[in-house]
Amino acid sequence: MLKQTQQQKLLQKLSPQQIQLMKLLQVPTANLDERIKEELEENPALEYGEEDTQEEDFNNNNDAAEDFNTAEEGEDDFDPDGSENEYDNIDISEYVSEGDDDIADYRLRDDNYPDPDENKTIPVRVETSFHEHLLGQLGMLELEDRQARIAQQIIGSIDDDGYLRREVSAIVDDLSFSQNVSTDEEEIKTLIKRIQEFDPPGVCCTDLRECLLLQLKRRDQDDPGVQTATHILENYFDEFTKKHYEKIQKALGLNDEGLKDAIGQIIRLNPKPGGNYATLNKAESYVVPDFFIFNNNGKLELTLNSKNAPDLRISEGYKEMLREYDRGDKKDKRQKEAVLFIKQKIDAAKWFIDAIKQRQHTLLSTMQSIMGYQHDFFTTGDETTMKPMILKDIADITQLDISTVSRVANSKYVQTEFGTFKLKFFFSESLSTDSGEEVSTREVKKILSDLIESENKRKPLSDEHLTKMLQDKGYNIARRTVAKYREQLNIPVARLRKEL
Known part of the structure; x- marks a missing residue:
């Protein structure tokens, strides 16, 4: 049985300005210029306020006035709507008040920001991508057009690490459906063999073992170390990956020097032949400090x-259009619609500028609080001096929401005399000591990393041994916690850290 009811609910909804601010907070400095350019393209009422744009502004102002006058001259084409009340409801006083230059002086830069060096050219990375490098070598092969198209499909199927992980049968299907090229697996494999001769060595292989063997084939085959290394990869690859060197040594009858030479040949190979080539157009490939x-x-x-403080302002041309409307005696429908459009664009520009200003204020207050909280680290650079700090600690100081602090911490960087760090680096949980004092887990990880770095690589320290050493230093920590911190530091287990 259907039933209709009415309910009243109290809901909290974010305004468009709040949503815009949250999105701007997440934008790193490296991408802020791009975001501002997008807004400038969408909103003609927003513009940069550089001095060198004055002449262009003057021309724009004249064009805007002419456009508005044209609309005024064409009023005979429209029937007067006769609704003076509608015009009276369009309040433009705040935009045309004499002596009120708030809109024109909506500038964001102030004396607290370092002056950017206008004459300094920012270096731009110009690189050849991995796939462009392979296609360049493909052009040096004497191939028919059909074979070249097949080879290009193969190269396009190679991932960023340099491996061809797509099945040969799938490549045959891809060529048939997408390029209408009929081929078979044998032809594909023949071209794969030719691409494997490209640089870097090991490219276009299906797995790690094949990649390493292909690189060894380019070494001196008369070298005993190369011969032994090839034999190990061909017959004892699993034992090598698990570092069961004793089994390999016993099976091949090698002495310590022979085994060390062979293993040395292997570990000097590149497991990711495509990894040396950067991927272009990624903000993550370089870091622009926000602070x-x-x-x-x-x-x-x-x-x-200073890139966080762009010099933005409301277009003078749009203000002049409002003044023309305010001074005019005849108000037709076209002008009324134009004024409403202008007001919307100016309001949107003011909202965006306010969001940029609020972004600056939020960034500074958050970083100021972090700097005060971790003062000892910023003066010494010693990670062991860092205090336990969570998002709520900074949120309480700044009176900001925890989600706002999180947005700032996850995407911003600070440059210090000890290096450039992500703000998230300074946040950590606490761990108690024997004396009851709370210390940062960052401090414990630093000590753990130092212990592993100074260990005897022939006999690496186990997690149990590391736990005992930390407990001897006064930290109440369990073995599973040590294992978790070791994994977070991307440090393998003791067996995989063993060296000859």
């Missing part, structure tokens, strides 16, 4: 990257 912290005789000084 700079300087130690001025023991006093920490925080500045925000």
Whole structure:
């Protein structure tokens, strides 16, 4: 049985301005210019405020006035709507008030930001991608057009690590359906063999073993170490990956020097032949600091990257159009629609500028709080001096929401005299000591990393041994916690850290 009811609910919804601010907070400095350009393209009422654009602004102003006058001259084409009340409801006083230059002076830069060096050219990375490098070598082969298309499909199927993990039968299907090229697996395999002769060595292989063997084939085959290394990869690959060197040594009858030479030949090979070629157009391939912290005789000084303070303003041309409308005696339908459009664009521009200003304020207040909380680290650079700090600690200081602090911490970087760090680096849980003092897990990880780095690689320390050493230093920590921290540091187990 259907039934209709009415309910009243109290819901909290984010305004468009709040959504815009949250999105801007997540944008790193490296991508902020691109985001501002997108807004400039979408909203003609927003523009940069550089001095060198004055002449262009003057021309734009004249064009805008002419466009508006054209609309005024064409009022005879429209029937007067006779609704003076509708016009009265269009309030443009805040945009045309004499002496009120808020819109024109909607500039974001102030004396707290370092002046950017306008004459300095920012270096741009220009690189050849991995696949472009392979296609360049393909052009040096004497292939028919059909074979070249097949080879291009094969190269396009190679992943960024340099491996061809797509089945040969699938490549045959791809060529048939997408390029209408009929081929078979034998022809594909023949071309794969030719591509495997390209640089870097080991490219276009299906697995790690084949990749390493292909690289060894380019070494001196008369070298006993190369011969033994090839034999190990061909017959004892599983034992090698698990570092069961004793089994390999016993099976091949090798002495310590012979085994060390062969293993040395293998570990010098490149397991990811495509990894040396950077992927273009990725913000992650380089880091642009959002903050700079300087130690001025023991006093920490925080500045925000000047790219976070763009000089934006409302278009003078759009303001002039409103003034023309305000001074005019005749108000037709076309002008009324134009004024409503102009107001919307100006309001949107003001919202965007306000969001940029709020972004600056949020970034500075968050980083200022982090700098104060981790003052000892920023003055010494010693990770063991870092305090336990969670998102809620900074949220309480800044009076911001935890989600806002999280957005800032996950995408922003700070440059110090000790290096450039992601803000997330400074957040860590606490761990108690024997004396009851709470220390940062970052401190424990640093000590754990130092212990492993200084261990005897012939006899690496087990997790149990590392746990006992940390407990002897006064840290209440369990073996499973040590294992978790070791994995977070991307350090393998003791058996895989063993060296000859």
